[in-house]
Amino acid sequence: MSEDSIHGPADDTAECGRRRFLSRLSIMVGSIAGVIVAIPSVAFLLGLRKVPHVWRTVGKLEDFQIGTTVKVAFLDPSPLPWSGVTARTAAWLRRETAQQFIAFSVDCTHLGCPVRWLPDANLFMCPCHGGVFYANGTVASGPPPKPLTQYPVRVQNGTVQILTSPLPITT
Amino acid sequence: MRIIRFVWNWFDEITGVSGWLIPLAKHPVPHARRSAWFYVLGSATLFVFIVQIVTGIALASAYVPSAGQAYHTLAFISGTRFGHIVRGIHSFGASAMVILIGIHAIRVYLFGAYKYPRQMGWLTGVALLFLVLGMAFTGQLLRWDQTGFWSVVIAAEQAGRTPFIGNWLGHFILAGDTAGGATLSRFFALHVFFIPALIFFFIGFHLYLVVRNGISEPPKIGQPVDPKTYRRWYHDLLHREGVPFWPDAAWRDAVFGFLVIAAIVALAVVVGPPVLGKPPDPSIIEASPRPDWYFLWYYAVLSLIPRWSENYVIILGPAILIIVLILLPLIAYKGERSPFKRPWAFGIVAFIVFMIAYYGTVGHVAPWSPRMSAPPLPASVIGATSGPVADGAKVFRDKGCEFCHKISGYGGIRGPDLTYAGDRMTPEQMETRIYSGAPNMPSYNGNITQQQLSDLLAFLTSRRRRPATALPLSSSSK
Numbered sequence: 236m237s238e239d240s241i242h243g244p245a246d247d248t249a250e251c252g253r254r255r256f257l258s259r260l261s262i263m264v265g266s267i268a269g270v271i272v273a274i275p276s277v278a279f280l281l282g283l284r285k286v287p288h289v290w291r292t293v294g295k296l297e298d299f300q301i302g303t304t305v306k307v308a309f310l311d312p313s314p315l316p317w318s319g320v321t322a323r324t325a326a327w328l329r330r331e332t333a334q335q336f337i338a339f340s341v342d343c344t345h346l347g348c349p350v351r352w353l354p355d356a357n358l359f360m361c362p363c364h365g366g367v368f369y370a371n372g373t374v375a376s377g378p379p380p381k382p383l384t385q386y387p388v389r390v391q392n393g394t395v396q397i398l399t400s401p402l403p404i405t406t
Numbered sequence: 407m408r409i410i411r412f413v414w415n416w417f418d419e420i421t422g423v424s425g426w427l428i429p430l431a432k433h434p435v436p437h438a439r440r441s442a443w444f445y446v447l448g449s450a451t452l453f454v455f456i457v458q459i460v461t462g463i464a465l466a467s468a469y470v471p472s473a474g475q476a477y478h479t480l481a482f483i484s485g486t487r488f489g490h491i492v493r494g495i496h497s498f499g500a501s502a503m504v505i506l507i508g509i510h511a512i513r514v515y516l517f518g519a520y521k522y523p524r525q526m527g528w529l530t531g532v533a534l535l536f537l538v539l540g541m542a543f544t545g546q547l548l549r550w551d552q553t554g555f556w557s558v559v560i561a562a563e564q565a566g567r568t569p570f571i572g573n574w575l576g577h578f579i580l581a582g583d584t585a586g587g588a589t590l591s592r593f594f595a596l597h598v599f600f601i602p603a604l605i606f607f608f609i610g611f612h613l614y615l616v617v618r619n620g621i622s623e624p625p626k627i628g629q630p631v632d633p634k635t636y637r638r639w640y641h642d643l644l645h646r647e648g649v650p651f652w653p654d655a656a657w658r659d660a661v662f663g664f665l666v667i668a669a670i671v672a673l674a675v676v677v678g679p680p681v682l683g684k685p686p687d688p689s690i691i692e693a694s695p696r697p698d699w700y701f702l703w704y705y706a707v708l709s710l711i712p713r714w715s716e717n718y719v720i721i722l723g724p725a726i727l728i729i730v731l732i733l734l735p736l737i738a739y740k741g742e743r744s745p746f747k748r749p750w751a752f753g754i755v756a757f758i759v760f761m762i763a764y765y766g767t768v769g770h771v772a773p774w775s776p777r778m779s780a781p782p783l784p785a786s787v788i789g790a791t792s793g794p795v796a797d798g799a800k801v802f803r804d805k806g807c808e809f810c811h812k813i814s815g816y817g818g819i820r821g822p823d824l825t826y827a828g829d830r831m832t833p834e835q836m837e838t839r840i841y842s843g844a845p846n847m848p849s850y851n852g853n854i855t856q857q858q859l860s861d862l863l864a865f866l867t868s869r870r871r872r873p874a875t876a877l878p879l880s881s882s883s884k
């Protein structure tokens with residue numbers, strides 16, 4: 236194939252303009268096709284699942300003794316049908332006074348490992364890097380930069396309820 | 407026979423396959439002589455990748471990527487005879503890929519094979535290295551046992567340290583507010599479609615470049631790369647002493663690849679796949695998540711660096727690593743290739759290998775993790791069954807001291823070993839430490855009664871080396 240047969244006569248400016256137009260047209264329609272497919276796909280990926288915040292009953296008032304901390308488990312407010320056990324969440328619930336409770340997220344504020352309550356030591360201990368928190372959630376020692384995250388908690392009609400919340404992420 | 411030949415000729419006539427396949431197979435490559443066995447690492451990585459595709463497809467045909475069922479499907483797969491082996495191959499194959507791609511990168515670096523005109527070969531290789539690590543991480547997660555579940559949470563928390571967008575990024579990894587139903591499918595898609603698609607693309611590009619620019623010749627001292635003359639020189643070299651790739655060089659790829667695959671399958675049969683942990687139930691908080699071996703060193707580094715630097719290291723560490731790897735061929739694209747003329751290259755490689763091995767071992771031991779499942783001290787260690795020493799031993803256990811302090815081989819190693827605490831510290835010093843705490847030890851001020859404290863001190867001061875004259879324990883027990 237000679238050069239000419241591909242490009243046509245070099246001096247034909249009308250032909251040149253036509254080819255430039257056709258190249259631009261092809262690139263443009265190709266890009267538009269890409270964009271109209273990408274927009275919904277990416278938007279779908281970026282659309283994070285927000286769960287409604289609802290009050291979950293975790294037990295009766297008399298189930299909890301004043302001054303003790305116990306683990307309670309509750310369900311995601313709107314679990315996806317295929318969530319299975321991952322729809323569950325745990326929290327550490329401490330009864331301060333007759334009507335007052337504190338609920339702590341089990342996630343360590345360092346890197347999120349589940350902290351454990353040592354009842355005799357009155358401390359929370361993290362198995363990952365040994366972060367320790369006092370009974371009121373403040374940092375006692377180790378890497379955690381912040382006190383344990385608290386969930387809102389209330390007493391209603393003789394039951395204790397925790398407000399479900401997103402996973403706390405330390406930034 | 408004749409019919410096969412007929413079909414082949416027909417096929418070849420309409421496709422022209424032999425027109426490019428035969429020259430491709432026979433294209434001349436440098437005669438690598440004594441270095442020849444160094445050139446088998448890249449192909450071995452590719453072979454293992456194919457093993458991963460085959461076993462991955464087999465696994466995906468039974469795995470259900472649903473947060474509630476993935477764990478059960480894996481248990482099911484592991485329960486069948488061949489499923490067990492296939493999981494084992496996939497798991498050891500993953501390890502082999504990480505190791506092989508790592509050694510391959512080291513080989514290319516030491517041989518200076520990233521220099522002109524092979525810079526893009528290095529860059530696509532860097533992309534492949536990180537994609538393989540991405541596969542390793544997402545793969546561990548798809549096991550979706552307790553460790554898999556908490557790995558997502560920890561990954562989200564680490565991403566959370568990114569400036570400005572941290573919180574959003576963390577939740578993006580979770581695919582929502584919490585780790586749950588939506589999370590696993592996302593990682594499944596990453597592991598099975600997205601990352602492999604990128605890997606295919608980069609492998610294709612990488613191989614194309616290998617063919618276009620030619621396999622690098624073994625470096626020689628005093629033979630620096632000059633971009634102006636290199637191509638010409640390389641061309642002449644091939645002309646003078648090149649050998650056909652197939653079979654002169656390819657047989658080594660085949661033999662080494664076979665040995666690697668045989669080792670993977672043997673390990674899968676003999677050792678088997680990693681055991682599934684507890685189910686991914688976030689309300690079971692007795693969890694001690696650990697990364698698989700490839701990330702243990704990183705876990706150790708993050709655990710050991712000073713606390714103020716943590717936010718920088720989590721984000722900047724990997725970023726700097728990537729930037730250095732990208733800049734390398736762009737800056738050092740000419741000059742000496744021989745590692746003997748680049749002695750720091752040996753130094754850097756030795757340093758990296760040592761760091762990964764050393765911190766990997768440290769990460770395996772994880773001295774910073776409290777040993778929360780340590781058994782209580784037996785009476786033989788305590789040396790008393792009643793009285794203050796025995797009571798003090800109970801306090802030592804109840805207050806969580808044992809999880810971090812070792813005594814006679816029991817307990818954690820986060821804090822100092824207290825086996826001979828009585829020899830090292832006075833009761834007053836102990837009391838001060840217990841009350842004041844330390845950066846990694848909580849203060850027990852207000853958290854311990856007078857009685858408990860005096861028992862604890864009685865127990866700790868009794869931790870002494872036995873007088874040299876006393877009979878060894880073993881002979882008295884006989």
Ligand code: FES
Binds near residue numbers: 345347348361366377
């Ligand atoms: S995650 Fe709790 S101390 Fe690191």
